[in-house]
Amino acid sequence: MTKIKVCGLRRPEDVAYVNELKPDYVGFVFAESKRRVTAAAAAKLASGLDPAIKKVGIFVDEDPEVVRSIAEQVPLDILQFHGHESPAYLESFGDKEIWKALPIATKEDIGQMARYPQNTLLLDAKVSGASGGSGVPFDWDLLSGADLDRGRIVLAGGLNPDNVAQAIEKVRPFAVDVSSGVETDGFKDYQKMKTFIEKVRLAPQ
Numbered sequence: 326m327t328k329i330k331v332c333g334l335r336r337p338e339d340v341a342y343v344n345e346l347k348p349d350y351v352g353f354v355f356a357e358s359k360r361r362v363t364a365a366a367a368a369k370l371a372s373g374l375d376p377a378i379k380k381v382g383i384f385v386d387e388d389p390e391v392v393r394s395i396a397e398q399v400p401l402d403i404l405q406f407h408g409h410e411s412p413a414y415l416e417s418f419g420d421k422e423i424w425k426a427l428p429i430a431t432k433e434d435i436g437q438m439a440r441y442p443q444n445t446l447l448l449d450a451k452v453s454g455a456s457g458g459s460g461v462p463f464d465w466d467l468l469s470g471a472d473l474d475r476g477r478i479v480l481a482g483g484l485n486p487d488n489v490a491q492a493i494e495k496v497r498p499f500a501v502d503v504s505s506g507v508e509t510d511g512f513k514d515y516q517k518m519k520t521f522i523e524k525v526r527l528a529p530q
């Protein structure tokens with residue numbers, strides 16, 4: 326079954342939604358973003374989460390000491406990096422599970438996958454001026470011929486209730502990651518989140 330991550334929780338209501346709908350992962354954004362939360366706010370939200378839901382912290386070219394400090398304050402299961410982090414930077418977090426985001430716009434971008442053989446890769450749209458969370462999909466056909474069996478692939482970028490089933494059929498990812506596509510006016514929307522999760526669970530696997 327394709328795993329589901331809902332990213333960008335900011336409010337107690339968002340925690341209530343995911344506790345009911347039970348995605349596999351939720352994300353807290355600690356990078357520059359309209360969804361940014363402080364470590365203290367994320368820790369408070371995380372304390373109310375169903376313990377079965379794994380917590381992912383999102384960072385962009387952050388000082389590793391800051392990442393470590395946040396991961397001590399918020400019990401993060403996974404670190405997700407959306408900047409220019411090198412393999413050596415990622416290795417500095419030892420055994421911690423890492424998801425490395427790669428922005429995809431061309432076939433050449435697919436070549437970056439070989440740089441990170443150890444990590445789960447999160448394939449996202451490349452959007453000028455944004456590190457993620459832009460709500461824009463990329464052309465999934467660019468992945469034809471890519472080594473999608475190299476390890477876990479998380480598909481992100483502009484997923485929503487209307488396109489997620491097709492995305493799963495084309496890419497067969499380990500997980501799908503959604504933020505903008507389950508929001509209305511910048512806030513998480515219960516009905517969109519519910520429909521998104523239903524579409525993933527009903528998609529032929």
Ligand SMILES: O=C(O)c1ccccc1N[C@@H]1O[C@H](COP(=O)(O)O)[C@@H](O)[C@H]1O
Binds near residue numbers: 356447482483504506
């Ligand atoms: O969500 C954000 O604001 C964000 C900011 C900086 C880096 C990553 C961010 N989110 C991640 O972006 C992708 C795609 O999101 P969307 O569904 O297109 O809105 C996803 O992996 C989020 O975790």
